[in-house]
Amino acid sequence: MQNRNLELLKNYHLKATPQRIEILKAIDSLGHANIDEIYEIAKKRHSTMSLATVYKNVTALLEKNLLKEVALNNFKSKYEITKKTHAHLVCKECGAVEDIDLNSNIYEESKALTKDKEFNFDDLELNIYGICKKCKTK
Numbered sequence: 001m002q003n004r005n006l007e008l009l010k011n012y013h014l015k016a017t018p019q020r021i022e023i024l025k026a027i028d029s030l031g032h033a034n035i036d037e038i039y040e041i042a043k044k045r046h047s048t049m050s051l052a053t054v055y056k057n058v059t060a061l062l063e064k065n066l067l068k069e070v071a072l073n074n075f076k077s078k079y080e081i082t083k084k085t086h087a088h089l090v091c092k093e094c095g096a097v098e099d100i101d102l103n104s105n106i107y108e109e110s111k112a113l114t115k116d117k118e119f120n121f122d123d124l125e126l127n128i129y130g131i132c133k134k135c136k137t138k
């Protein structure tokens, strides 16, 4: 895992600092994580890690598109390592985020919808809100 994150930073021409490695590891372990969650995990391994350091590095990784922000209604944004376009299942109770494959028709349809709008389609972000399995059985 260590090597994978090192490689990732290298691919994006980013300096591989120990802080960045820990931040990526934390995000990797959760799939999607907000700043507080990243901080909680990262500081266990890297005791000098501050919340400000997490913020600063997450911002830098976002700028380079290594990370992607998942903006959520009623919950703090989460961050994930950039991968191919997919949708999210978001739990309204606990804020859990799960990846779900995006049917390519939805993507093409969105593109088609924007055609008459003199709008350059770039990307599609889709959050599907509901109640997750864990909260449902509570």
Ligand SMILES: [Zn+2]
Binding pocket: 091, 092, 093, 094, 095, 096, 131, 132, 133, 134, 135, 136
């Ligand atoms: Zn839930």
Ligand SMILES: [Zn+2]
Binding pocket: 032, 080, 086, 087, 088, 098, 099
């Ligand atoms: Zn995702």
